Amino acid sequence: MRGSATGARPDLEHLVPEYIKAFQPYIPSKPDDVLCKMLGCPRLYRLNNNENPLGPPPAAQKIIAGYPPPRAAIYPSGDAYHLRCRLADRFGLHPDQFLVGNGANEVISFVIKAFCQEGDNIVTADRTFAVYEWVALFSGFGAHLVPLRDFDFDDEALLERVDARTKILFVCNPNNPTGTYWSEQRLRRFLDRLAGRQIVVIDEAYAEFVEQADFPDGLQLLADYPNLVVFRTFSKMYGLAGLRIGYLAGSREVVDIIRRTCVVYSVNGLAQEAALAALADHDHIPATRQLVAEAKAGLTAELDGLGLSYVNGEGNFLMVKLPMNDALAYRRLMAHGVMIRSMTGFRFPNWIRISIAGPQAMSALVEALQKVLSNDR
Known part of the structure; x- marks a missing residue:
C-alpha cells in the first residue's frame, strides 16, 4: 500500500536554492506556424537569431x-x-x-x-x-x-x-x-x-x-x-x-x-x-560574406534615409536605435511578419538587433519599419 504522503506537494521553498528562485527563465518564441496563425500573416521573416540565410554548405x-x-x-x-x-x-x-x-x-x-x-x-x-x-x-x-x-x-x-x-x-x-x-x-x-x-x-x-x-x-x-x-x-x-x-x-x-x-x-x-x-566546403564562407556585405550596405542606406542611428560592426547583424520602446516595436513589426530581437534584455533599451538576410527579407523589414515609424510619428 502507498503511504499517506502519496500526492504531497514538494516543499519548493525548502528544495529550491535562493539563486534559482531569483533567476528568470528564458522564454523562446513560438514556432513559425503558430506565430503566423496568431498574426494572420502568410509567412514570417525571422531576423532575430543571426542565422545564415544561405543555410548549410x-x-x-x-x-x-x-x-x-x-x-x-x-x-x-x-x-x-x-x-x-x-x-x-x-x-x-x-x-x-x-x-x-x-x-x-x-x-x-x-x-x-x-x-x-x-x-x-x-x-x-x-x-x-x-x-x-x-x-x-x-x-x-x-x-x-x-x-x-x-x-x-x-x-x-x-x-x-x-x-x-x-x-x-x-x-x-x-x-x-x-x-x-x-x-x-x-x-x-x-x-x-x-x-x-x-x-x-x-x-x-x-x-x-x-x-x-x-x-x-x-x-x-x-x-x-x-x-x-x-x-x-x-x-x-x-x-x-x-x-x-x-x-x-x-x-x-x-x-x-x-x-x-x-x-x-x-x-x-x-x-x-x-x-x-x-x-570541407571552401566556397560557403566567401559567399556568405558577400551576401552579408551587400545586404548591410543596402540596409544601412535605408536606415540613413529613415534618420535612424545604428551600430554596424562585424558579424551578420547590426543594432538600430528606435524612437520608441523596443518591445512595442517588436510587436508592431511582428504584425507585418518580421521578427527582430528587442534589446532591453541585452540592457540596450529602445534598440533592436537585426539579423542580415536575403533581399526579400531585407525589403520586408524596411517596409515594415517605414510603416511602424510613420504610425508612431
Whole structure:
C-alpha cells in the first residue's frame, strides 16, 4: 500500500536554492506556424537569431538529405572523435585540444563547472552574450559585469573587476550584439597582464564573418597562452543552428580538466557528420560574406534615409536605435511578419538587433519599419 504522503506537494521553498528562485527563465518564441496563425500573416521573416540565410554548405546539405534512418537508432561517437581529428588537422592542433558540445551554450557550461566552486565568480561585460552570466548565476556563482565603453569591451575595467575569487573572464570577439572586436595586439596585451592567473575565454562565434586584417585567430594563440580557451560554433557561418553543435579549444592540460565536466553522447550523429562536411566546403564562407556585405550596405542606406542611428560592426547583424520602446516595436513589426530581437534584455533599451538576410527579407523589414515609424510619428 502507498503511504499517506502519496500526492504531497514538494516543499519548493525548502528544495529550491535562493539563486534559482531569483533567476528568470528564458522564454523562446513560438514556432513559425503558430506565430503566423496568431498574426494572420502568410509567412514570417525571422531576423532575430543571426542565422545564415544561405543555410548549410551544399556538402552538409547532402549529408542531411541522405542521412539513413537506421542510423538514428545507433548512438553517435561519444566524443565526436572524427570531427575533433578534422578540426585538429585544419588548425594544426591535437585532437585532445578540442571538445565538442550541443551548441556553444553547452561548452560554456562545461568551462564554468570545471573551474568554479561556491564563492567564485566570472567577469564579463554587462551587454554581451547573456549565457555567460546566466550559467554562472544559475550554477550558484557570481557574475561581475563591466559596462561597455563605446559599445566595446573595456579591457581596463575588466581587469579592475578581477578579485581573488575570479576564475574565468569571458570576452566575446566580435561582440554580440555590438559587433565591436579586439585586435590581436589588444588581446595579447590583455592576456599578458593576466599572466595565467585566470582562465580567459574568447568566444569567436562570429569570427568567420570578420575580414579585418588585425582580427586575431584565437586558435593560433593557444601555444602562447595556455590559460586561453576559444569557443566556436557551426550555428552561424556554417548554417547548422538547428543541429546544435559547437566546440571549444585550449591547451591539452586545460581541456583535460574541462573534459571531466562533459556530458558524452550529447552531440547527435547527424550534427557531427554535417559539421565534418561543412568544414570541407571552401566556397560557403566567401559567399556568405558577400551576401552579408551587400545586404548591410543596402540596409544601412535605408536606415540613413529613415534618420535612424545604428551600430554596424562585424558579424551578420547590426543594432538600430528606435524612437520608441523596443518591445512595442517588436510587436508592431511582428504584425507585418518580421521578427527582430528587442534589446532591453541585452540592457540596450529602445534598440533592436537585426539579423542580415536575403533581399526579400531585407525589403520586408524596411517596409515594415517605414510603416511602424510613420504610425508612431
